Amino acid sequence: MPTFVIAGASLAGAKAAETLRDEGFDGQIVLLGTEPERPYERPPLSKGYLLGNDELDSVYVHPEEWYAEHDIDLRMGATVTGIDRAASAVTTSDDSTVHYDKLLLSTGASPRRLSFPGSDRDEVLYLRTTTDSERLRAAFQAAPRVVVAGAGWIGLETTAAARSYGCPVTVLEPQPGALHDQLGPELGAVFADLHRSHGVDFRFGERAVEFRPGMVITSAGAEVPADLFVVGIGAAPNDQLAAAAGLEVDNGVLTDEYLRTSDENIFAAGDVANSFHPLLGRQVRVEHWANALNGGPAAARSMLGQPVSYDRVPYFFSDQYDLGMEYSGYVEPEGYHEVVFRGDVDRREFVAFWLDGDSRVLAGMNVNIWDVLDDVKVLIRSRTPVDADKLADPAAPLADLVS
Ligand SMILES: Cc1cc2nc3c(=O)[nH]c(=O)nc-3n(C[C@H](O)[C@H](O)[C@H](O)COP(=O)(O)OP(=O)(O)OC[C@H]3O[C@@H](n4cnc5c(N)ncnc54)[C@H](O)[C@@H]3O)c2cc1C
Numbered sequence: 001m002p003t004f005v006i007a008g009a010s011l012a013g014a015k016a017a018e019t020l021r022d023e024g025f026d027g028q029i030v031l032l033g034t035e036p037e038r039p040y041e042r043p044p045l046s047k048g049y050l051l052g053n054d055e056l057d058s059v060y061v062h063p064e065e066w067y068a069e070h071d072i073d074l075r076m077g078a079t080v081t082g083i084d085r086a087a088s089a090v091t092t093s094d095d096s097t098v099h100y101d102k103l104l105l106s107t108g109a110s111p112r113r114l115s116f117p118g119s120d121r122d123e124v125l126y127l128r129t130t131t132d133s134e135r136l137r138a139a140f141q142a143a144p145r146v147v148v149a150g151a152g153w154i155g156l157e158t159t160a161a162a163r164s165y166g167c168p169v170t171v172l173e174p175q176p177g178a179l180h181d182q183l184g185p186e187l188g189a190v191f192a193d194l195h196r197s198h199g200v201d202f203r204f205g206e207r208a209v210e211f212r213p214g215m216v217i218t219s220a221g222a223e224v225p226a227d228l229f230v231v232g233i234g235a236a237p238n239d240q241l242a243a244a245a246g247l248e249v250d251n252g253v254l255t256d257e258y259l260r261t262s263d264e265n266i267f268a269a270g271d272v273a274n275s276f277h278p279l280l281g282r283q284v285r286v287e288h289w290a291n292a293l294n295g296g297p298a299a300a301r302s303m304l305g306q307p308v309s310y311d312r313v314p315y316f317f318s319d320q321y322d323l324g325m326e327y328s329g330y331v332e333p334e335g336y337h338e339v340v341f342r343g344d345v346d347r348r349e350f351v352a353f354w355l356d357g358d359s360r361v362l363a364g365m366n367v368n369i370w371d372v373l374d375d376v377k378v379l380i381r382s383r384t385p386v387d388a389d390k391l392a393d394p395a396a397p398l399a400d401l402v403s
Contacts, residue, residue, distance in 0.1 A: 035077070145168050247266065255274070259275055
């Protein structure tokens with residue numbers, strides 16, 4: 001009976017296991033994960049769970065009994081320490097060796113860490129796991145003065161949560177604006193204004209260089225009062241295992257559009273995979289919930305020998321204060337020509353479109369508007385030029401813009 005091993009017991013890994021069973025695979029499935037708890041979803045960790053609105057039970061991908069019911073050998077606290085491709089086996093931190101016929105790497109990503117005087121102190125916190133979220137939640141309850149490093153998604157969502165606990169917050173960001181690398185200056189300004197309207201102080205163009213009890217020292221020499229220092233400066237793919245095993249790695253494990261690595265028996269999905277995207281015509285590594293949710297099942301189909309091109313439009317969501325948004329598509333910082341707004345930006349009820357020089361829609365973001373996502377994705381997929389004036393006109397149906 002074949003054995004399929006999944007390294008990384010989180011959203012991508014658990015969803016892959018689910019698909020294997022749904023598709024009728026009756027071999028052995030071994031799901032190996034470093035963390036001491038069963039697979040869970042991370043978005044609530046910077047939102048409802050951090051705010052104390054969501055129960056722990058609501059973050060898990062499957063109920064506890066699901067794994068036994070589906071004959072999935074879930075081993076928690078078991079880190080994969082090596083891949084022996086010649087022997088088709090992985091070794092684990094509990095000194096076992098597990099043979100595989102097919103192996104999925106869904107090891108995700110880890111927060112990038114700061115290293116400077118004081119950065120190892122207990123008041124310096126990161127956010128990736130349920131334990132991290134619980135630690136932050138407990139700390140916020142005393143309404144400490146918080147400094148956040150990084151005005152990216154994690155930094156800003158954590159900032160919103162900290163403000164809701166009444167913490168004074170200063171955000172340090174070396175870039176000239178919020179979400180600069182993710183969205184560019186136009187939308188970055190919208191998010192910076194949102195946070196400022198909730199009393200957040202931004203220091204753009206500055207980074208932290210030292211943490212002392214009670215303060216963060218910035219690269220500009222400023223002393224910013226801080227009882228707590230939260231670091232949200234991005235994440236790096238956990239691709240060391242793959243690299244050590246001689247797989248092709250470049251900012252993640254390289255795969256084709258079927259999520260197959262350079263070894264025909266090894267696959268990769270979720271945050272760790274840098275996959276060829278047929279729509280975009282290039283490799284992309286996407287650190288988003290939906291990519292783990294859908295990439296795990298896509299990889300499972302390839303493991304079963306039923307490969308389907310994984311060409312979903314990248315999708316991301318965020319909630320901050322009373323702003324909810326969905327972003328679809330893919331744009332790099334210098335990779336667009338203009339942003340077109342449709343709706344009321346001041347009231348934060350609008351759709352923004354990123355266009356290339358030929359007026360093709362590369363990406364769209366709907367902010368506090370909830371019935372347009374499918375149309376936005378159709379526009380992105382069409383790759384045909386659109387009339388920017390009509391795009392900006394809420395009276396012109398989006399569906400009519402695709403010829
Ligand atoms: C706080 C937070 C909030 C987020 N909010 C959003 C959001 O609002 N919207 C959105 O779209 N995305 C969001 N994301 C991103 C989203 O959660 C990730 O894209 C998603 O978790 C990726 O899932 P994954 O299964 O690929 O990897 P991960 O979730 O990183 O899981 C990988 C697992 O593999 C384990 N592992 C690593 N190495 C090994 C090894 N050698 N052996 C065994 N196990 C190993 C890790 O411990 C981990 O448990 C958020 C992320 C965080 C951290």
